[in-house]
Amino acid sequence: MTATSVEPRAAEQRPAEPDAPEWPVFRFKGTDEQLTDLLLAPLRGGGPIWWALFIVSLVGAGLFVVSMWVTVAKGIGTWGNNIPVAWAFAITDFVWWIGIGHAGTFISAFLLLLNQHWRASINRIAEAMTIFALMQAGLFPLLHLGRPWFFYWLIPYPATMGVWPNFKSALPWDIAAVATYFTVSLLFWYAGLVPDLATARDWSRSRAARIAYGVFALGWRGSSFEWRRHRLALLLLAGLATPLVVSVHSVVSLDFAIAQLPGWHSTIFPPYFVVGAIYSGFAMVILLLLPLRAAYRLEDVITERHLNAMAKLILTMGLLLAYAYVVELFVAWYSGDPNERFTFLHERPFGTYSLIYWIMIACNVVAPHVFWWKRCRTSVAVLFAASLAILVGMWLERFVIIVVSLHRDFLSSSWHFYRPTWVDLGLLFGSIGFFGVLFLLFVRFVPFVAMSEVKRLRHELAANRGREIGLPHA
Amino acid sequence: MRDAHWPSGAIAAEFEDAESLVRATRELDRAGYAKVEAYSPYPILEVERPLFARPSRLPVVVFLAGLAGAVLGYWIQWYANAVSYPLNIGGRPAHATPAFIIPTFEATVLCASLAAFVGLFWLLRLPRPWHPMFEADGFERASIDRCWVAIDMTDDRVDARRTAADLAVLGARHVVRVPPLD
Numbered sequence: 001m002t003a004t005s006v007e008p009r010a011a012e013q014r015p016a017e018p019d020a021p022e023w024p025v026f027r028f029k030g031t032d033e034q035l036t037d038l039l040l041a042p043l044r045g046g047g048p049i050w051w052a053l054f055i056v057s058l059v060g061a062g063l064f065v066v067s068m069w070v071t072v073a074k075g076i077g078t079w080g081n082n083i084p085v086a087w088a089f090a091i092t093d094f095v096w097w098i099g100i101g102h103a104g105t106f107i108s109a110f111l112l113l114l115n116q117h118w119r120a121s122i123n124r125i126a127e128a129m130t131i132f133a134l135m136q137a138g139l140f141p142l143l144h145l146g147r148p149w150f151f152y153w154l155i156p157y158p159a160t161m162g163v164w165p166n167f168k169s170a171l172p173w174d175i176a177a178v179a180t181y182f183t184v185s186l187l188f189w190y191a192g193l194v195p196d197l198a199t200a201r202d203w204s205r206s207r208a209a210r211i212a213y214g215v216f217a218l219g220w221r222g223s224s225f226e227w228r229r230h231r232l233a234l235l236l237l238a239g240l241a242t243p244l245v246v247s248v249h250s251v252v253s254l255d256f257a258i259a260q261l262p263g264w265h266s267t268i269f270p271p272y273f274v275v276g277a278i279y280s281g282f283a284m285v286i287l288l289l290l291p292l293r294a295a296y297r298l299e300d301v302i303t304e305r306h307l308n309a310m311a312k313l314i315l316t317m318g319l320l321l322a323y324a325y326v327v328e329l330f331v332a333w334y335s336g337d338p339n340e341r342f343t344f345l346h347e348r349p350f351g352t353y354s355l356i357y358w359i360m361i362a363c364n365v366v367a368p369h370v371f372w373w374k375r376c377r378t379s380v381a382v383l384f385a386a387s388l389a390i391l392v393g394m395w396l397e398r399f400v401i402i403v404v405s406l407h408r409d410f411l412s413s414s415w416h417f418y419r420p421t422w423v424d425l426g427l428l429f430g431s432i433g434f435f436g437v438l439f440l441l442f443v444r445f446v447p448f449v450a451m452s453e454v455k456r457l458r459h460e461l462a463a464n465r466g467r468e469i470g471l472p473h474a
Numbered sequence: 475m476r477d478a479h480w481p482s483g484a485i486a487a488e489f490e491d492a493e494s495l496v497r498a499t500r501e502l503d504r505a506g507y508a509k510v511e512a513y514s515p516y517p518i519l520e521v522e523r524p525l526f527a528r529p530s531r532l533p534v535v536v537f538l539a540g541l542a543g544a545v546l547g548y549w550i551q552w553y554a555n556a557v558s559y560p561l562n563i564g565g566r567p568a569h570a571t572p573a574f575i576i577p578t579f580e581a582t583v584l585c586a587s588l589a590a591f592v593g594l595f596w597l598l599r600l601p602r603p604w605h606p607m608f609e610a611d612g613f614e615r616a617s618i619d620r621c622w623v624a625i626d627m628t629d630d631r632v633d634a635r636r637t638a639a640d641l642a643v644l645g646a647r648h649v650v651r652v653p654p655l656d
Contacts, residue, residue, distance in 0.1 A: 032515065032618065032619035033615075156550050162558070162559065164554035164559045165554065166561055167554065167570070167573055168555070172577065173576045173577060176576065176580040176581070177576070179580075179584075180581075180583055183584060183588075184583060184584065184587040187587055187590075187591040188587075190591075195617070198617045199515065199617040201617075202614035202615070202616075203618060214603065215603070218595065219600055219603045221607055221608075222514055222515060223511050223512065223513050224514070224517075224518070224521050224522050225477070226598050226600075227522070228517070228522050228530070229530060230598075231517055232530055233532060233590050233591070233594035236532065236533060236536050237587055237590050240536075240540075240583050243583065244583060247579065254576075451515075452517070453516070455515055456517055456518075
């Protein structure tokens with residue numbers, strides 16, 4: 001009774017119209033034709049900055065090829081790994097790249113289902129980042145096999161040898177999870193891209209470009225029948241991709257959690273890994289978005305609203321991650337297990353690699369707190385620096401989990417100090433270069449803002465006369 | 475799909491923006507035209523309402539594909555680990571349901587997503603590189619900023635001259651004839 005009597009008063013107190021947003025989600029004033037010109041401008045050709053970045057990335061990718069060549073030709077003895085540190089850089093890089101991918105799916109699928117219209121301006125970039133990050137990630141376990149040409153042994157097929165993969169092991173789970181994630185991300189991305197490729201086809205002047213975009217646009221005409229089915233299919237794909245946001249890194253975390261090792265054997269791992277994944281992914285999205293926004297003058301399409309929303313999500317994920325760190329420490333102390341206590345309460349904070357641990361804490365736990373301040377959430381310099389710190393911190397987190405846990409074996413006679421070789425470093429920095437090559441080619445040749453979605457957003461904003469339509473407040 | 479078969483071609487009109495397209499499709503619907511298709515650079519929900527009533531079968535197809543994926547995924551694991559090649563690892567059961575759930579889930583999502591993707595383009599009859607609408611002068615702007623309407627010439631209401639006049643009254647920038655398809 002009391003609850004119902006309170007309700008009308010609460011309704012009265014609520015303002016009839018929500019306050020005008022401080023930062024509009026879209027403030028481009030020109031026509032749709034000018035908007036198309038602005039968003040497709042990168043397709044005209046790369047400027048000197050694009051070429052400079054492309055050449056640097058290409059050198060990085062060359063380093064990647066050389067490192068892979070050495071690894072495959074000589075074997076993984078060229079890496080720093082040695083028992084008991086059987087997993088080191090390769091798995092750290094793998095988990096880092098996979099995690100980065102998660103933000104793309106979070107933005108494109110999760111936020112689509114939640115009706116967050118502001119995602120329209122950034123979802124294409126984020127999805128592309130997911131696909132390219134997964135392409136890096138997949139290479140590391142493959143190389144770590146030692147004999148990567150036998151990778152198909154992990155796939156169930158009726159082999160003449162009569163053997164099958166053991167599905168009680170986490171490795172076939174990993175293959176299933178990562179392969180599914182990559183395939184679904186690619187399908188989702190391409191299905192969403194088709195109408196924009198049609199725009200690129202119709203917008204291009206050169207015959208070669210018209211034919212190339214025409215082939216990939218599949219003959220899209222933009223009929224209402226096509227739009228209706230397209231919207232439905234994208235919604236279905238978003239619904240299917242959403243569980244992948246939380247499941248893929250959960251499966252990756254099981255590689256660790258089902259092992260007996262102190263530092264790995266923990267039930268908090270799946271949610272802890274998912275949070276860390278989305279956290280690092282958002283940092284990467286911001287890192288890629290800021291230069292693109294400045295270089296192609298997209299401030300009216302990707303506004304302070306987007307930066308503000310992303311910074312808030314980073315802060316949220318940072319707090320969740322800090323919570324996971326605290327729970328991990330508490331459980332290690334509360335378990336009373338001397339090995340657990342040694343790993344968490346001695347080896348990580350005060351052991352051989354303690355410097356790495358404290359840099360990780362500074363990057364992952366301290367840095368995101370700048371986003372409590374509104375000015376920091378929209379400052380390009382602060383966003384860039386904090387995102388870079390978080391990406392470094394998240395790589396170090398995986399290093400701490402993997403190497404620091406492994407290098408102190410149960411038997412102190414097998415203790416080992418791990419040191420990476422140039423091949424390890426070549427693979428890490430080379431994969432960043434290869435990612436850069438793919439991303440720069442994407443920016444140069446593919447419409448990197450979802451034009452049809454942005455135009456629809458604009459149409460709906462106009463129809464609602466600036467009233468908020470499912471947009472988070474500034 | 476209203477532009478899949480145009481045995482005697484169609485009559486098409488270009489409109490300035492989404493608002494005039496919405497008005498035009500509504501008026502054409504009211505005037506009794508049945509075989510109308512609209513083209514726009516982005517989805518316009520108000521246009522779809524007069525044009526389509528029937529829900530799509532795609533969600534049913536996707537659901538069934540997901541179900542098939544789940545059964546297939548589980549079956550492969552059961553056959554591989556419990557029937558064809560059972561391994562005794564620390565006495566754990568060969569038929570290990572909790573361990574099999576993860577690949578089963580992945581197979582479900584994979585098959586359902588493939589069905590959604592293939593089903594979409596199968597429903598749209600794409601890829602189809604050529605369509606008579608592409609012959610309409612200025613149609614390339616239908617993916618940039620203009621909106622188009624096309625009416626099948628076999629529509630009972632269509633009379634080449636009167637329909638062109640109707641479209642002009644509704645604010646069409648220009649009206650063109652489109653060649654037949656099939």
